[in-house]
Amino acid sequence: MLFDVAPKERREDLYDRERELQELRDALELGERLVVVYGVRRVGKTSLVKAGLRELEVPHVLVDVRELYYAENIIRMQALVSRVVEGFRRQLRWYRRMGFDLRSALRRIRRIRVGDYEVEVEPGARVLLTSLLSELDAWCRRHGMRFALVLDEAQYLRFSNVRYDGVIAWAVDNLPSITLVLTGSEVGLLRDFLRVDDPEAPLFGRYRREIRVERFSREQAVGFLLEGFRELGVTVGEGEVEEAVERLDGIVGWLTYYGYYRAVRGMPHREALARVFEEGSRLVLAELERAIAPSRRRYAAILWAVAHGASRWRDIKAYVVGRTGHITDRRLSDLLKKLVKYGYLVKEGGEYRIPDPVVRRACLNLRP
Numbered sequence: 422m423l424f425d426v427a428p429k430e431r432r433e434d435l436y437d438r439e440r441e442l443q444e445l446r447d448a449l450e451l452g453e454r455l456v457v458v459y460g461v462r463r464v465g466k467t468s469l470v471k472a473g474l475r476e477l478e479v480p481h482v483l484v485d486v487r488e489l490y491y492a493e494n495i496i497r498m499q500a501l502v503s504r505v506v507e508g509f510r511r512q513l514r515w516y517r518r519m520g521f522d523l524r525s526a527l528r529r530i531r532r533i534r535v536g537d538y539e540v541e542v543e544p545g546a547r548v549l550l551t552s553l554l555s556e557l558d559a560w561c562r563r564h565g566m567r568f569a570l571v572l573d574e575a576q577y578l579r580f581s582n583v584r585y586d587g588v589i590a591w592a593v594d595n596l597p598s599i600t601l602v603l604t605g606s607e608v609g610l611l612r613d614f615l616r617v618d619d620p621e622a623p624l625f626g627r628y629r630r631e632i633r634v635e636r637f638s639r640e641q642a643v644g645f646l647l648e649g650f651r652e653l654g655v656t657v658g659e660g661e662v663e664e665a666v667e668r669l670d671g672i673v674g675w676l677t678y679y680g681y682y683r684a685v686r687g688m689p690h691r692e693a694l695a696r697v698f699e700e701g702s703r704l705v706l707a708e709l710e711r712a713i714a715p716s717r718r719r720y721a722a723i724l725w726a727v728a729h730g731a732s733r734w735r736d737i738k739a740y741v742v743g744r745t746g747h748i749t750d751r752r753l754s755d756l757l758k759k760l761v762k763y764g765y766l767v768k769e770g771g772e773y774r775i776p777d778p779v780v781r782r783a784c785l786n787l788r789p
């Protein structure tokens with residue numbers, strides 16, 4: 422169902438994304454080892470990768486690094502390995518159907534037991550991600566297969582005492598049958614973490630395929646809603662679809678919520694739209710508060726000012742000073758840059774704006 426609010430796992434539930442799927446297919450068919458998927462929040466990165474790998478029948482595991490960070494505030498290697506093993510467990514049957522024999526692939530790692538329905542790490546055992554990947558790679562090489570490890574929201578790997586960029590570079594150099602797929606919403610932060618342009622960094626100079634997931638165009642957004650309603654046999658006025666697209670601006674995550682409220686929950690148009698903004702703001706605020714915590718008053722003042730229409734540096738500064746006292750230009754500039762890296766702001770032609778309509782709404786009520 423197109424209006425299912427969980428990330429999509431099947432091609433038939435994914436609307437369009439033909440170009441991006443083709444890129445992913447090309448990368449895997451060519452045996453590329455590093456794929457980076459960029460795109461703002463709720464634009465459909467996880468869905469693309471999940472549905473894509475499933476359709477291509479590439480055995481894989483997806484680890485939600487952001488969720489792991491939220492749970493533990495740091496990305497420990499053992500926690501990451503446990504998530505990988507959990508992912509194995511969930512997909513054992515599917516692997517079997519793909520001809521991927523996990524038990525045989527991991528037989529040299531004694532501390533992991535693979536049963537018919539279970540995969541377990543011995544309690545207290547330390548298993549290195551590198552050994553796990555090496556074994557998977559060796560098996561895949563012998564059997565002419567490929568395994569993909571997806572690190573979803575990989576920029577959170579920076580919160581660790583492990584140098585994951587080094588681990589990634591090692592895997593890219595040494596494991597020809599493994600493809601690492603990294604995704605990131607906070608595009609600037611992912612680029613910083615990978616430091617692909619820094620000669621001193623482990624990943625410097627490595628080939629990578631970059632796939633950019635963009636917002637839906639107007640036509641795509643309209644098409645998505647119409648198709649979703651058709652699928653559920655719900656008739657809606659054309660004006661409603663137009664208005665929803667206008668207000669939600671091509672972000673498929675919000676369009677999906679709207680479709681869900683409107684067609685699955687059966688709410689009237691206006692109410693469904695209002696719900697997206699209300700519930701969406703709540704979601705956004707929870708995340709936003711985490712991101713801005715290190716300098717909350719100042720970040721909040723900036724976002725509030727931009728949400729209320731201040732777009733030039735000078736106007737933002739005036740508001741921030743009024744609200745929170747003197748700030749140096751340099752500090753303000755740092756904070757603005759960070760907000761751009763997080764994706765909460767964009768800067769175009771010297772003006773700042775909040776690109777996501779629901780974030781904009783959430784920031785209207787952000788009390789500095």
Ligand SMILES: Nc1ncnc2c1ncn2[C@@H]1O[C@H](COP(=O)(O)OP(=O)(O)OP(=O)(O)O)[C@@H](O)[C@H]1O
Binds near residue numbers: 606
């Ligand atoms: N191409 C698509 N067709 C239909 N629904 C989609 C599509 N892409 C995403 N969705 C829906 O939009 C929502 C957001 O998708 P998803 O979680 O994949 O995005 P994301 O970019 O990974 O978001 P986040 O930044 O929150 O991790 C989900 O409800 C998902 O079902």
Ligand SMILES: [Mg+2]
Binds near residue numbers: 573
């Ligand atoms: Mg995602």
